[in-house]
Amino acid sequence: MNTTNDTKITMPSELTSREKAKLKKLIVSWGKSVIKQIPQGMVINGIVSGGKGMSHGKLIYGGLTLSFIAAMLLGNLLQLLGLPLIMIFFIILVVLNLSVQLMGEVGIYRSVILVWDTNRLVVLERAAFDRLKNRTVYERPLKVPVSWESHESIRINDKLIHLDHPRLCRHLLQDALFAGTADRQTGSPGYQDSAQAVQQKGKLYVFANILIALGFLGWGSAFLLSVEACGTLPFLEKVELPMGPAQIIVDNEERFYLIPRFYRRVQLYDHDGVFVKGWHLATHKGEHVCLIDQNNDLHINVENITSWTHYILDQELGVMESSKPGKKWKIPRMPHRQSVSTVEYRSWYFFPHVVKRDRSGNETTIFRAPLWQWPLTAPFPAFALVIIGIIAIPIITTNRRDAPPCNRGALL
Numbered sequence: 001m002n003t004t005n006d007t008k009i010t011m012p013s014e015l016t017s018r019e020k021a022k023l024k025k026l027i028v029s030w031g032k033s034v035i036k037q038i039p040q041g042m043v044i045n046g047i048v049s050g051g052k053g054m055s056h057g058k059l060i061y062g063g064l065t066l067s068f069i070a071a072m073l074l075g076n077l078l079q080l081l082g083l084p085l086i087m088i089f090f091i092i093l094v095v096l097n098l099s100v101q102l103m104g105e106v107g108i109y110r111s112v113i114l115v116w117d118t119n120r121l122v123v124l125e126r127a128a129f130d131r132l133k134n135r136t137v138y139e140r141p142l143k144v145p146v147s148w149e150s151h152e153s154i155r156i157n158d159k160l161i162h163l164d165h166p167r168l169c170r171h172l173l174q175d176a177l178f179a180g181t182a183d184r185q186t187g188s189p190g191y192q193d194s195a196q197a198v199q200q201k202g203k204l205y206v207f208a209n210i211l212i213a214l215g216f217l218g219w220g221s222a223f224l225l226s227v228e229a230c231g232t233l234p235f236l237e238k239v240e241l242p243m244g245p246a247q248i249i250v251d252n253e254e255r256f257y258l259i260p261r262f263y264r265r266v267q268l269y270d271h272d273g274v275f276v277k278g279w280h281l282a283t284h285k286g287e288h289v290c291l292i293d294q295n296n297d298l299h300i301n302v303e304n305i306t307s308w309t310h311y312i313l314d315q316e317l318g319v320m321e322s323s324k325p326g327k328k329w330k331i332p333r334m335p336h337r338q339s340v341s342t343v344e345y346r347s348w349y350f351f352p353h354v355v356k357r358d359r360s361g362n363e364t365t366i367f368r369a370p371l372w373q374w375p376l377t378a379p380f381p382a383f384a385l386v387i388i389g390i391i392a393i394p395i396i397t398t399n400r401r402d403a404p405p406c407n408r409g410a411l412l
Contacts, residue, residue: 009046012171023168034113037124037132045117048169052110052125055152055162059100059109064390067095101128112161114173116140123156204392212389214375218242218382226264231280240275241265242377243352243369248345251315252296256343256354256367259290259300262378266290266300268317273354273367279317349380 009027011020030047038044051059070091103109105128113124121142125134136157138144144157152166154173163169224230225241246260254271259281268276281302289301297320298313310323342357343366351374354367369377375385 009044009172012174014171015168019168022165023172026165026168030113033130034115034124037113037126037135038115038122039120039137042115042120042122043117044115046172047113047115048172049164050112050114050154050161050169051164052112052159052161053107054109055164059103060096063096063099063103064092066099067092070095104128114156114161121156123159123161208389208392210389211385211392215382215384215386215389218376219378219386221376222262222378222382226262231264237277237279239278240267240370241278242373243345243348244377244379245348246345246352247290248343248354249290249292249298250343251292251298253315254343254356255315257290257298258345258354266298266313266317269354269367271366277317279313350374352377 011023015023026049027047030049031044034047100109104111104126107127110133111126111130113126115122115124119140121138121140123136123138124132125136127133138157142156145155146157147155149155149160151170153160153162155161163173222242222244225236230236241260241263243258244260244262246258248256248258250256255276256269256271258267258269259265260267264281266279266281268278270276281300291299293299296315298315298317300311300313302309302311311319312321314320343354344357345352345354347353351371352369353365355363356366357363375381
């Protein structure tokens with residue numbers, strides 16, 4: 001028995017000690033949030049949380065999607081204004097909270113709390129910032145239809161409510177509201193999970209979360225590595241970063257330079273496609289123009305916030321000369337070089353590789369990005385993996401084929 005002020009709730013015996021401890025914390029939190037919204041003098045015998053319109057998981061993932069898109073759109077603006085990219089995490093938190101509250105205010109999602117005592121069931125619908133929107137009181141035993149719709153959803157008088165923490169809430173609801181409606185030993189439809197379905201759903205759920213984690217890791221690391229403070233760390237000179245959208249330029253010795261725009265970096269490869277060295281571009285906008293002069297030196301014209309900087313790098317990516325920030329460097333006309341082959345960078349969005357084509361038109365792949373880099377490459381496919389995972393998780397968790405059999409009729 002757990003008794004706290006106006007709360008008198010018995011923990012379901014089927015729960016483990018860890019689940020009981022978690023449920024107790026949730027009950028305390030839910031009870032504090034509704035203390036001024038329930039009828040005065042009501043002694044809480046049970047309380048669960050849920051949502052109307054969509055599940056809490058869909059709400060969070062929808063908010064994360066909006067936050068991620070906002071971070072992507074505002075990332076370049078932050079660099080243009082010279083602000084630290086760490087503010088992107090602040091933007092994600094702000095947009096996530098505001099989007100959740102906005103969906104609650106316009107009715108796309110409504111927080112729902114079910115509270116009951118021995119005589120009444122109170123359904124509280126709340127808008128943004130837990131503001132009470134509607135309160136419905138039912139006398140017990142209930143005269144209105146109540147039925148399970150899935151392993152995480154319950155319908156009360158034609159109101160579909162998606163339960164938060166469905167396993168814990170279902171146990172609590174079963175003990176309090178559905179006691180005696182089915183033989184607990186043989187399994188109550190809509191109450192006990194199908195082990196096979198849960199196992200299958202769990203594997204898909206883990207896979208979707210792995211996609212999201214890889215996407216966030218790739219996207220987040222790209223932002224950090226594009227910042228000068230991180231990108232210029234000495235050990236990164238010998239680390240080959242993912243490609244993504246990149247410019248390629250070939251020198252007189254048929255070595256090639258790849259300049260990934262998203263990572264603000266120059267990466268040097270020998271004529272066999274072996275990575276040699278990397279060098280960070282101190283740019284805020286990611287715009288740059290490159291060429292190789294007659295001395296085989298690399299010229300890079302880098303756009304900053306309000307000016308351009310001209311760098312001249314030797315064959316080992318050492319800075320030979322750099323101009324003061326000023327106007328855009330005028331690209332001079334260079335003598336035409338006869339080349340025995342043409343080098344092209346292809347498929348930056350899907351397994352990037354570099355091919356060499358000779359004068360006869362024969363092509364040879366001289367460089368292929370390591371497979372492990374592909375899911376971590378920003379902006380694509382890292383961004384796509386996040387979106388796929390965010391869309392997939394609510395579908396997996398609410399797929400009725402994965403739910404146990406349900407009694408659609410009234411259970412009370």
